[in-house]
Amino acid sequence: MKNPAAGNFFEDFELGQTIVHATPRTVTTGDVSTFTALYGPRFAVQSSDKFAQDIGYPVAPIPDDLVFHIVIGKTVPDVSRNAIANLGYAEFRFLKPVYPGDTLAATSEVIGIKQNSSGKNGVVYVRTTGTNQAGEPALQFARWVMVNKRNLDAPAPETVIPDLDDHVTPDTIGGALPSLDMNHYDFDLAGSPLRWDDFEIGQKINHFDGQTIEEAEHQMATRLFQNTARVHFNQHIEGQGRFGRRLVYGGHIISIARNLQFNGLSNAFHWAALNGAAHVAPSFAGDTIYAWSEILDKAELDGRDDIGALRVRLFGVKDCDPADFPGVKEDGKYEDSVVLDFDCWLVMPR
Amino acid sequence: MKNPAAGNFFEDFELGQTIVHATPRTVTTGDVSTFTALYGPRFAVQSSDKFAQDIGYPVAPIPDDLVFHIVIGKTVPDVSRNAIANLGYAEFRFLKPVYPGDTLAATSEVIGIKQNSSGKNGVVYVRTTGTNQAGEPALQFARWVMVNKRNLDAPAPETVIPDLDDHVTPDTIGGALPSLDMNHYDFDLAGSPLRWDDFEIGQKINHFDGQTIEEAEHQMATRLFQNTARVHFNQHIEGQGRFGRRLVYGGHIISIARNLQFNGLSNAFHWAALNGAAHVAPSFAGDTIYAWSEILDKAELDGRDDIGALRVRLFGVKDCDPADFPGVKEDGKYEDSVVLDFDCWLVMPR
Amino acid sequence: MKNPAAGNFFEDFELGQTIVHATPRTVTTGDVSTFTALYGPRFAVQSSDKFAQDIGYPVAPIPDDLVFHIVIGKTVPDVSRNAIANLGYAEFRFLKPVYPGDTLAATSEVIGIKQNSSGKNGVVYVRTTGTNQAGEPALQFARWVMVNKRNLDAPAPETVIPDLDDHVTPDTIGGALPSLDMNHYDFDLAGSPLRWDDFEIGQKINHFDGQTIEEAEHQMATRLFQNTARVHFNQHIEGQGRFGRRLVYGGHIISIARNLQFNGLSNAFHWAALNGAAHVAPSFAGDTIYAWSEILDKAELDGRDDIGALRVRLFGVKDCDPADFPGVKEDGKYEDSVVLDFDCWLVMPR
Incomplete structure (x- = not known):
């Protein structure tokens, strides 16, 4: 009898297959608190019911990255438990706000598959949808991972590589924004007078502070997201592995x-x-993570003159001064200190 | 004036005595979140309000082990603060489901007492009841601990050893299960098609994953349960103690x-x-804990054809491969890697 | 463009200036749970909705120290990000109970300013008010910090030192106590029969237990409070600093x-x-913190015969036996083990 916990290998995936991921999760103000202890978020909309209500939310929404982690966590046992690498994301959009008390579930469809020339592994493309308790999509994204084969003799499937957009076009974003009354957005309480109009394409922003990672912190975070990928939790195994640590x-x-x-x-x-997004290099307990951003693009949002979108390339770097903006070198390779290259659309008041 | 925080010693216990334990505790979705960050539970019933409601719960119940820890934590200052060893449990049953917002309190009755031949300590038997805010028992168990005497000259009490059942008979379990509609139990969302009927007596199950313990994690867990046993928190003292660590x-x-x-x-x-249950060996930060189970027995539940009970012997082992099922050796002693031997009844759909 | 995250320097403060601090925060039962995991509070009023309701609270109030940390955390980016030292507190009173769901915000008024003779820094006095979502003050205190100058050539402001009370007089406390029915206060559930009448001025109380600090714990606590002071989180910088650690x-x-x-x-x-309050010496991960209290004074509360106030001097000490009551030496200096000297008013039943 196969233990479902063993996860899928490359030959277990089939084009068009739909995977219902286990363990729906009701997201609560408790999760927001644990998340706050782990990351110290300070965006006023997600921190304060009153601030959120003043601009038209029914209550403070769940931080978007917490929604992301919970949805991706659900996919791990089925999609990436035996993954060698997370290769990429595309067509990734938040579609509905998530509030405390909402229950998130996730399904994935296999939209592409390609065995590698080595015959030992292959790339699986899935489109994952996180839904709320009403079945409404709250988050959707395509993702591709490299997965080992269990049985090297399993035949290679026909190669299908999905046609994915190079980037998300701004006319398709904003689905997770309810109708808002931004006239009541209080910039003092939000912590800065700087609006969409104050930023310029090409501008680089140093985010100053550094956070040193502790084993207990990343383990608690990853368990909070019910993410079971083994490499994060097991020093007994990882101590003998490639990096000697989790x-x-x-x-x-x-x-x-x-x-x-x-x-x-x-x-x-x-x-x-x-x-x-690219996880450029692995991170370990003891690393101090800094960040800086570059404004890649600006876009108005369909029919809204109160908010706008910034396309931002967020770099996570470690053990270095982010004021130097370490990113990509002239030869196209990343600077040694870069651990994350994250190209996203952020929404802010105009 | 005696500081109540000093705890009870052997001669402070008296047969028939009832102890009201301090600090009732309202259990919240916040506690569930902290618990999730510490242990990564994935049972769908406790994770999702919607899943729980679909089968007849008013809302996702609090995980049973969280209820247990909170109740046992309440007893520590009175019962086991000066305990040398936790010797055993018996007649341990969950009696009512516990939901977020419920307030747990605990009382214990001294049901047995026996001074050891050394004259330095003795065994105290208590029956502890955890109740909700309506005074209804939610959890009840007998437990016996070895406790030091404060004053070696204190006279030995008359020995009374309670008559405790060898194990819980299945006809007495299920009190904490409300009436459920298991037709709406979704096995895809629950993470496995394996039901009660799929398991056989004698079957061994490898639970695969390992969790490396961090000091911050076990301290946060133990404080979450308001458990004040000193050995878990104080490196200044424990560093000079038997193990050199907490x-x-x-x-x-x-x-x-x-x-x-x-x-x-x-x-x-x-x-x-x-x-x-036996805590076979101590565990420390840095240990990686694995687990495996053996099905000891199967039982139907009174008048219910939708759910059944498995008697499961759950072994916690450390720094070894659980696929080898390390347990009890031929000479009746435990394998070196065993830290926990836990014989319980679990309920699952048929 | 100045990055608001850089914080204020001495010359950025002006007498009479009002600072609206960023990021209002809705405090939840989730925060209480995280707080419990970090500190293991056991006061029954804050732990149990039922206990609190029995004496007249609508629900268990948020622990006072959690309210304090959240309010002080809001002031850090504006007041103490570039502070060299926290010098003192005065006229510090809790004014309204805070309940789960309440949203805390904070403002500070600059009430004094004095450049130091070195010309390199100065002392800034602020009065900070933490308010709830209705704008009612929940906590108010004066605080003074030593802050660096950014530009040593900036002119010295006129010196104004505010006239602050030496201590809080008991007739002005109790604002955060709703009307209570203390007849229903259950001393068994509260954990001790010792009431206000049982304590004497001059009495010293050993609080017994020790808590060893972990990096993950103090970082999670400090982030929970949205406190961004850099020295707590960044080993990359602090490893090269005065103490070599966070x-x-x-x-x-x-x-x-x-x-x-x-x-x-x-x-x-x-x-x-x-x-x-004085933070007498710095603390680091690995330190084991103990505490003891001395009763400095006793006071009745205006028109109330059910509760009374104790003026308590709480010492935090590290890596030593608190039974020795390490405090102030004959020469007026602190014993080496003292890290905290905290003079407060506590309320308890009579």
């Missing part, structure tokens, strides 16, 4: 960096979409 | 093992009773 | 000591006012 969940770096972004982008309260 | 609360191992049990027993959503 | 937030020591106070002062459920 690997930090890549999403932990995303949330450290995203929440450091408050320093300089205090009003960028909503992460609306992700154009792409 | 001892991990035995219940921390129980919850690590219980929640690893999801891998292979995903549908065993309710821990209904405990037949006995 | 400094623990002084408030972390306050809450460890305050919650150890349960051992001996179990009924002192409300911290009503602070007369003054």
Whole structure:
């Protein structure tokens, strides 16, 4: 009898297959508190019911990155438990706000598959949808991972590579924004007078602070997200592995960096979409993570003159001064200190 | 004036005495979140209000092990603050479901007492009842501990050893299960198609994953349970003690093992009773805990054809491969790697 | 463009200036749970909705020290991000109870300013008010900090030193106590029979237990409070600094000591006012914190014969036996082990 906990290998995936992921999760104000202890978020909309209500939310929404982590966590046992690498994301959009008390579930469809030339593994493309208790999509994204084969003799499937957009176009974002009355957005309480109009394409922003990772922190975060990827929790195995230590969940770096972004982008309260992300290098306990952002693009949002979107390339870097903006070198390779390259659309008041 | 925080010694206990334990506790969704960060539980019933409601719960119940830890924590200052060893449990049953917002309190009755031949300590037997805000018992168990005497000259009490059942009989369990409509139990969302009928007596199940313990984690867990046993928190004292380090609360191992049990027993959503438990060896920060289970017995539940009970012997082991099922050796002694031997009744759909 | 995250320097403060601090925060039962995991509070009023309701609260109030940390956390980016030292507190009173769901915001008024003779820094006095969502003050205190100048050539402001009370007089405390029916206060459930009448001026109380600090714990606490002071989180910088390690937030020591106070002062459920506090020495991960209290004074509360106030000097000490009551030496200097000297008013039943 196969233990479902063993996870899927490359030959277990089939084009068109739909996977219902286990363990729906009711997200609560308790989760927001644990999340706050782990990342120290300070965006006013998600921190204060009153602030959120003043601009038209029924209550403070769940931080977008917490929604992301919970949805991705659900997919791990089925999609990436035996993954060698997370290769990419595309067509990643938040579609509905999530509030305390909502229950998130996730399904994935296999939209592409390609065995690698080595015959030992292959790339699986899935489109994952996180839904609320009413079945409404709250988050959707395509993702591709490299997965080992269990049985090297299993035949290669026909290669299908999905046609995915290079980036999310701004006319398709904002689905997770309810109708808002931004006239009541209080910039003093939000922590900065800097609005959409104050930022320029090409501008680089140093997010100043650094956060040193502890084993207990990244383990608690990853369990909070019910993410079971083994490399994060097991020193007995990982101590004998490639790095000699537990690997930090890549999403932990995303949330450290995203929440450091408050320093300089205090009003960028909503992460609306992700154009792409690379976990450039692994992170470990003891690393100090810094972040900086570059404004790649600006876009108005359909029919709204109160809010706008910034396309932001957020770099997570470690053990270095982010004031130097370490990113990509002239030869196209990343600087040694870069751990995360995260290209997203953020929404902020105009 | 005696500081109540000093706790009771052997001669402070008297047969028939009732102890009202301090600090009732309202259990909240916040506690569930902290618990999730500490143990990563994935049983769908406790994780999702919607899943729970679909089968007839008013809302997701509090995880049984969280209820247990809170009740046992209340008893520590009175019963086991000066205990040398936790010797056993019996007649341990969950009697009512506990929901967020319920307030747990605990009382214990001294049901047995026996001074040891050394004259330095003795065994105290108590029956502890955890009640909700309506005074209804939610959990009840007998427990015996070895406690030091304060004054070696104190006279020995008359020995009374209570008559405790060898194990909990299945006809007495299920009190904490409300009337359920298991037709709406979704096995895809629950994470496994394996039901009660799929398991056989004698079957061994490897729970695969390992969790490395961090000092911050076991301390936070033990404080969450308002358990004040000194050995878990004080490196200044324990550094000079027998082990040179802080001892991990035995219940921390129980919850690590219980929640690893999801891998292979995903549908065993309710821990209904405990037949006995031994903390076989101490655990410390840095240990990696694994778990495996053996099915000892199967039982139908009174008048219910939708759910059944499995008697499961759950072993917690450390720094070894659980696929080898390390347990009891031929000479009746435990394998070196065993830290927990936990004989319980679990309920799952048929 | 100045990044608001850089914080204020000495010359940015002006007498009479009002600072609206960023990021209002809705306090939830989730925060209470995280706080419980960090400090293990056991005061019954804050732990149990039922206990609180029995004496007249609508629901269990938020622990006072959690309210304090959240309010002080809001002031850090504006007031103390570039502070060299926290010099003192005065006229510190809790004014309204705070309940789960309440939203805290904070403003500060600059009430004094004095450049130091070195010309490199100065002292800034602020009066901070934490308000709830209705704008009602929940906590108010004066505080003074030493802050660096950014530009040494900036002219010195006119010196104004505010006239602050030496201590809070008992006739001005109790604002955060609703009308209570103390006849229903259950001393068994509260953990001790010792009431206000049982304590004497001059009495010293050993709070017994010790708590060893972990990096993950103080970082999670400090982030929970949205306190961004850089020295607590960044080993990359602090490893090269004066101490070679991250400094623990002084408030972390306050809450460890305050919650150890349960051992001996179990009924002192409300911290009503602070007369003054000194962070005598820095604390670091690995330190084991103990606490002891001396009763400095006793006071009746205006028109109430059911509760009374104790003026308590709470010492936090490290890596030593608190039974020795290490405090102030004959020469007026602190014993080496003292880290916190905290002079407060506590309220308890008579």
